[in-house]
Structure formats: C-alpha cells, structure tokens
Amino acid sequence: MTPERWQKIDALLQEALERAPAERAALLASACDGDDELRREVESLLSFHAQAEDFIETRPFKVAADLFSGDEAESLVGRVLGVYNIERELGRGGMGEVYLARDTRLDRAVALKLLPALYTTDPERIRRFRQEARAASALNHPNILTIFEVGESEGLSFIATEYVEGETLRELLASGGLKPARALDVAVQAAGALAAAHEAGIVHRDIKPENVMVRRDGYVKVLDFGLAKLTEQTSGEANARVLTQHSTNPGVMIGTISYMSPEQARGQKVDARSDIFSLGVVLYEMLAGRAPFEGETQSDVLVAILSKEPPPLSAYAPAAPEELQRIVSKALAKDRDARYQSASEMLADVHELRQELEAETRRVRDSARPERAALTRGVAGARTAGDGGAALG
Structure with a gap:
C-alpha cells in the first residue's frame, strides 16, 4: 500500500x-x-x-x-520444585513469576519461570505451548536463551532456562538511545537469533526490549522463544487476540502493542516477517530513544501502526548513517512483502554495515596515532631543550 x-x-x-x-x-x-x-x-x-x-x-x-489468584500469588522462595531449589525471586509479570533456582542434579544456577494458571487451565492451549517450547529448547544458537526443561511439578507448570546476568534492553534504554555502533551490535546478534529460529520453523511473535537481555560483556540473549504461543487464543477468538496475544503486564499494554506488526494488530496469521517488523521497531527505538509508533492510548498506537509512517529516524538520531535509516525503513514496511523476507537477509545488511562502521572507526583511530606521536615527540623535545637550557644556565 x-x-x-x-x-x-x-x-x-x-x-x-x-x-x-x-x-x-x-x-x-x-x-x-x-x-x-x-x-x-x-x-x-x-x-x-x-x-x-x-x-x-x-x-x-x-x-x-x-x-495472581491462587498459589502463584505466594512466593516460592525456599521451596523445592522437582529438582530445583528456589533461592530468590527475580521478577514477575503477566507471563508468570521468575525465580533464581539451583538445579540439584547438575549443581548449576537456572532461571525458573512459573506460568500463571490463567494460561495453563486450557489443555489445548498448554499442549500447543509445550509443543512449541520443546521445539524452541532444541534451538542451538549462542544468542538464544537455552531452555533446559519444560515440566510440571506440584500442579505448577514451569520452564527452566539458563540464568543470564545482565540487564534487559529496556533497562539499557532507560537513559536514552544508543550510539549507532552499539545499536547495530545488538541488532546483529538479535537478527542472528531470529534467523536460526526461523530456519527451524519457529516464529518468536513477541520481540521487544523486555525480551532482549544484554550481558555485562555486551553479549545478547533473546528470551522467551515459544512463550508467545501460550497466550495465543483458540480459533474464533481472533478479535481478543489482537489485544491479548502478547500481554506481558496486564493493564500496561502500550509497550507491548508498540512492537506489533500490522498483521498482528489485525489478528491475521503471522510469519517470520512479523518478527522482522518488531525487530525494526526495536532498532528504531535503540537509535531514537523512543518507539516509532506512539499515542496517548492503546488504540492510538494501533492506528499509528496500521496507518501512519514513523517520524524520520534522522529527526531523533542524526548520527545514524543513511544506510542504517534505510535498513530500519525496510524492516518497518507495513506491507510485509516489502520488508526483508527473512531474518537472514536483514542480518546480512546489519552485519555488513557494522563491519563498515568498525573499519571507519579503525581508520580514524589509526590516522590519529601519527599526530599523537608527533605531538608527544614535540612535547618531549621541548622539555629536553628546556632542561638543557637550565643546565647551561
């Protein structure tokens, strides 16, 4: 269109x-x-x-x-769930509670996510979720959070994953946008994770800053592959799905809706290109310090996603190269046929641009070295001459 x-x-x-x-x-x-x-x-x-x-x-x-009615509202710290000794709570939201736990079999730290009863009382829904989560657990990529186990104990459904120390991209963006080089580094790693998942036939459906973890060394982990399937409604509930498919914090929907692709917002079937749109939104936000589609209400945001173009990236991130602006614009095309058709295609572009920026940084650094060396020699010579003059005096 x-x-x-x-x-x-x-x-x-x-x-x-x-x-x-x-x-x-x-x-x-x-x-x-x-x-x-x-x-x-x-x-x-x-x-x-x-x-x-x-x-x-x-x-x-x-x-x-x-x-948060029932047992899930009570903290499980100190309890043992299967082979997991629960040590402390890491957080909670619409997709359940997350605890730091110790796997007593392998003596390793794990993140244990307990799923809320709201999503697990429907046998068909939980069956689809387990099927997809187990498929996601087979993914072997350094930028995808490793799923160790999908199980149930004492009537509670849980997912055990590797424990990653760091901060979410949302936390990282709390102080504003990132420099183009840093944003590209995150985008390259996230696109790599999506490419691997898409090749395995898995669509994330919920790419957003809260689901991107950045370790202290800059390494990126994409979280919650397979979890979005849990919140997907059964056929015949398409209208409800528009607003509930990706709820991560009930009552605060703006942050989630902002990353929906147009086809998600319409309740249509999604494919890998929906993840590409969402990653484009995240990349725009990393550079601009704000989401491309905003509004005072959820409906305003939906209308913007469906019918409005985002403000030019150059207005908020003038340092972003033109090629980077082109990449973002292509990822955010409302017509999915006009977007990148695969995460691998987008990965190739962001990876190439990152290499170009790194090469340019090296050239600038290397060209500055002779000048610094000459300046250092000049200062040293002046000091020597001054010392000599003082000695002669």
Whole structure:
C-alpha cells in the first residue's frame, strides 16, 4: 500500500472518529464513493479503536486478578520444585513469576519461570505451548536463551532456562538511545537469533526490549522463544487476540502493542516477517530513544501502526548513517512483502554495515596515532631543550 493511500485512510479515520457512531456509516458511504477496500480498511480501524477502548476500561483488572489468584500469588522462595531449589525471586509479570533456582542434579544456577494458571487451565492451549517450547529448547544458537526443561511439578507448570546476568534492553534504554555502533551490535546478534529460529520453523511473535537481555560483556540473549504461543487464543477468538496475544503486564499494554506488526494488530496469521517488523521497531527505538509508533492510548498506537509512517529516524538520531535509516525503513514496511523476507537477509545488511562502521572507526583511530606521536615527540623535545637550557644556565 502506498503512503498516499495510508494518508487517505488516516484522514478519513480521523474524520470518522470525530463523528458520533451513528453518523459514521453515512460519512463512509459518501467519502468512499464506491471504494469498498477503502471502506473496509477504515471500518477495520474503527473496530480496533472500539476494542482497544473497551479493553482499557474492563479487561486489565480482571486479567490482573486472575493472573495472581491462587498459589502463584505466594512466593516460592525456599521451596523445592522437582529438582530445583528456589533461592530468590527475580521478577514477575503477566507471563508468570521468575525465580533464581539451583538445579540439584547438575549443581548449576537456572532461571525458573512459573506460568500463571490463567494460561495453563486450557489443555489445548498448554499442549500447543509445550509443543512449541520443546521445539524452541532444541534451538542451538549462542544468542538464544537455552531452555533446559519444560515440566510440571506440584500442579505448577514451569520452564527452566539458563540464568543470564545482565540487564534487559529496556533497562539499557532507560537513559536514552544508543550510539549507532552499539545499536547495530545488538541488532546483529538479535537478527542472528531470529534467523536460526526461523530456519527451524519457529516464529518468536513477541520481540521487544523486555525480551532482549544484554550481558555485562555486551553479549545478547533473546528470551522467551515459544512463550508467545501460550497466550495465543483458540480459533474464533481472533478479535481478543489482537489485544491479548502478547500481554506481558496486564493493564500496561502500550509497550507491548508498540512492537506489533500490522498483521498482528489485525489478528491475521503471522510469519517470520512479523518478527522482522518488531525487530525494526526495536532498532528504531535503540537509535531514537523512543518507539516509532506512539499515542496517548492503546488504540492510538494501533492506528499509528496500521496507518501512519514513523517520524524520520534522522529527526531523533542524526548520527545514524543513511544506510542504517534505510535498513530500519525496510524492516518497518507495513506491507510485509516489502520488508526483508527473512531474518537472514536483514542480518546480512546489519552485519555488513557494522563491519563498515568498525573499519571507519579503525581508520580514524589509526590516522590519529601519527599526530599523537608527533605531538608527544614535540612535547618531549621541548622539555629536553628546556632542561638543557637550565643546565647551561
């Protein structure tokens, strides 16, 4: 879809939102003038807008109550779950609680994620989740968090993974955007992880800064492969899926919605290109210090993802090379056929650009060495002359 087409859709959408619901049908009939596709697009956006407002008003409170009712609300520190001795809580959110635990068989630290009952009472849903999580556990890539076990003990479903010390990309971005070289380094590693997963037939579905861990040495680990399948609704719940498929913190949906691809926002089937869009959003945010699609409400963000182009990256990250801006723009194409068609393709571009920036940095550093050496010799010569003069005096 062309930018001009999106502008037309957006203009009509804004006009419709200013009208009372009862007046919108007449407006669309007149403004669309037989353009059925235009009308369908605007009606779809209006529907998403209504669903989002509904969700804000009612859904978060019920979900929050359901998530932490029962045993999951109680800390498990000090308990033994299977072979895991739970030592301390690392965090909790909509996808459950995470603990630091000790694997008593192998005497190693693990991260133990307990899944909330809300997501595990549906046998079909948990079956799909286990199937995908076990497939994800077979992934062997240095930038993918290793899954050791998917199991159940004492009525609690859990995932045991390697324990990574570091901070999430979200925490890293708390102080603002990153320099292009640092952002590219993270993007190269994340794209490598996605490429490996996609080759194995696994789509992440929930790429965002919270799911990218950066170790103290700069090494990146992509988290939660397979977990997004847990929150996917059964067929017939497509509309609910639009707003709940990727909820990580009930009641605070903006951060999650912001990374959805247009096809996710529409409740359509996703493929690897959806992950590419989400990685494009993350890369934009790493450089700009803000997400490309923002709004005062969830529905505003959905509308932006579906119908608006992000602000030029150069406005927030003037130091970003033009090639990097091109990479981000291609990843964020609303038409998935216009995006990178594979994570490997995007990986090749970000990797090549990172090498170019590293080479340029070396050239600048090497060219500065003779100047520093000459300056050092000059200072040393002046000191020698001064010392000699003092001796003669």
